[in-house]
Amino acid sequence: HNTHYGFMKKAILNKKHILVEKSITLNSDELGELITLAEQNNVIIGEAMTVYHMPIYKKLNEILKSGTLGRVNLITMNFGSFKEYDMKNRFFNRSLAGGAMLDIGVYALSVIRWFFDSKPDNILSQLKTAPTGVDEQASLLLSDKEGQMATVMLSLHSKQPKRAMISCENGYIEIMEYPRAWEAKITYTDGRTELVSAGENSDALYYEITDMEKAVNGDKNVMCLDYTADVMKIMTRFRQEHGIIYPEEE
Template sequence: MKWGIMATGSIAQKFASTVNRMTDEGEILQAVASRTKESAENFARQHRIPEVFDSYKAMAESDSVDVIYIATPNNMHYENVKMCLLAGKHVLCEKPFTTSAAQAQELYALAEEKGLFLMEGFWIRFLPVLQKMQELIKEGKLGEIRYIRSEYGFVAKGDRKVRKFNPQLGGGALLDIGIYNLGFLNMIMGKNPDSFTSDVHMTDVGTDDFSVIHLHYSQENGQGAEAVATTAIGLDIQRKAAVIGTKGSIYLDDFQKAETMTVSLSDGEEYEIEIPFEINGFEYQIREVSNCIRAGRTHSGIYTPQMSLQTLSLIDDIRASWNMKFPFEK
């Protein structure tokens, strides 16, 4: 599969280095595009990429590229994805897919209409350890889920800090990393909560830097499940998660880069499952994209448009409860 990469930031660097280690699977880094030719050329030299574009549109319209990975700022995702689809390209777009569920719905419908593959790059959904976690939950190993906890926070400094909170770019902790917490909950519950409450701290520029979200899920047996998602940019919070059920629990020391988990059952049995990454964790979503395109599919069966839309819709609702709107939103 011949890949084009749109943008040259840190996440694009990680993606490019991963693709370059998958050449034996037929993955090829064919092109890179940036808003400046110098940036694209430097990126191309570093990752041995043959084609360089100083225009996103030019790469989207190039016949030499099969699929495009979009790693531009959040506020540009919608227009970039749409441009690539209209140019006839398959797309993997970095999370958050868009800044609203309505935008995402439109893009998924367009991909279906065009017969093109489209997926949000929510890469943790494909990690083998988290796939195993879902399998154990589905098998009933934990019984009925009663409580989930997910936490993620880091400290950003300098230009990175400014960029992370910039409302013009669709910034804030919720869309940047809170989506990992909420997407993790969706992996387990398979739906949005019936209700939520939250405490949030807003920055001087009008975006969030810290939140604790309490979510309630009703269940068929009448007894619901509770979840707590803690997100921060400015506090160093370990990426721990726990899933507690009536028959057992799963604990993850790093749910966002999960290679291990501890399973603790109520009968006293406790064991650890370890599945190390083959490369760095990105390889699993890349492999899924290529397999789906080769099979003629327009979306993944592991991370479907519906799953993506559920999380984006929840984020919409949370932002609305905070009265948090971006300048580019009507």
Template sequence: MTIQKTYNWAILGCGKIAKRFATDLQLLPNAKLYGAASRDLSKAENFASELNFEKAFGSYEEMIADPAVDIIYIATPHSHHLEHSLLCLKAKKAVLCEKAFAINTKEVEQMIQASKENNTFLMEAFWTRFNPSFLKVLDIIKSKELGALQHVKCDFKFFATFDEHHRIFNKNLGGGSLLDIGIYPVFTALMTLGVPDEITIDVELGKTGIDENIEMLFKYKNGNSANLASGFKCNAFNDSEFYFTEGSVRISRELQVPLRIGKKGKFTEIHCEHGKGLGYQNEAAHVMDCLDQGLTESPMLPLSFSLDLIKTLDRIRKLANIEYPNHDL
């Protein structure tokens, strides 16, 4: 029986997503909840106490300097991912950085360069990539059991009451539906169909200049296509649909909903084993597997893919005229 190495995890930024991630981290026997850091020490202390972390830090720099820290999960707003990733990587701390990886391509390139220069692990935190239902879809595509994939339809929308100070409506924090949730449909298209040859969009900009709703059409020279959408103005099913020459597949963001396969007019359901948790434990387990192997990037979610993703998001932003202060394209 192989004995797994235990890794000391630290959380940089103690918001809602960090709490979800840390809750799932508790499910992994080789993950030790070691440190939590916030600019507000009391917030870090409350977070650490609630989730059973060993230490709380009132500054990110102090936590990063702790020699006991092995892996840092960055959960601050998109606008700060570059700054915080560079701090961690220069200190040779393995980094799992929440999506969007950064605001634009130039920033992601700097993060990747720092990872290489310091020979230190870096991965974008995309829990979807490790979702058993999504992995099943990738298997179906590869096996061609439903023929060739031709079209992808993917939405991610929810209703959000407008608040100019909230992160998702704040341009200074990288707000907008595209980088917050639209990134999931774009990710899905890139992972299954590849980088599009042509992109057209229809966008609705809100009072603060961020995209409150965006519809995207990806076209490929081979005739494939993808219809993608995100927004804060209504609630949607938020399913992903994959259309093949001989059938179709539908998966839900809700883990308990079975995968639905259609072929020759008949539909079957497959219940994928997700285990306990919200799904974040899968990406965390993968990071530790990579470190066990001495890797500095993930073979399942390589840095080249994250670079393709941010380049595609930049293309969409240019078409939509979405600009962020101090983060020029």
């Protein structure tokens, strides 16, 4: 993550469109500068965030817009990986912008932003740090002005399912392996269930590239850069509140 800003800036100044791996930058200041620079140089920048490009999320959005499930009230996100305590690897290495938030939290927050009506504006959080000082484990509570709420549980040293639960008025949506999901299960309040599928998880990179091509050809909104910026602000605020600073930010 800590190398993205420099490479992106050089590419933008050379009039190159950019699709960059998540997390797009270290912090919201870097991203804000690059967005302005991209606009000035008439180029497209986008984060390779699978959530915004997998067909299943677009299909679920259509279902929600139909009103069948009612409004989204609550979202519950889990993501936990067990990584061995090697403080030199990128997961825990402060010099490589390690930590749960930038590595896996970005997925959970992107799902929340996708389904929320507006960006979360009320955020509470707790964390446990690794010996290197980066965030090893974190929990967040978020809400937006419409009253939608979300919880997030992250860990780099405890295994959890990659599970998203979207709770609505008339049922809930369960998405397993949500970073590259291809199906979801809907459970209605009367007990009926429905399996919804779209796309293939093996084609995740293809979907990102296809949307990037659309953006280059004029449909800029398909890259969800405004959502990317909202998520980056949340992650930056989280680190600032807990005093997690990377060498590039000192």
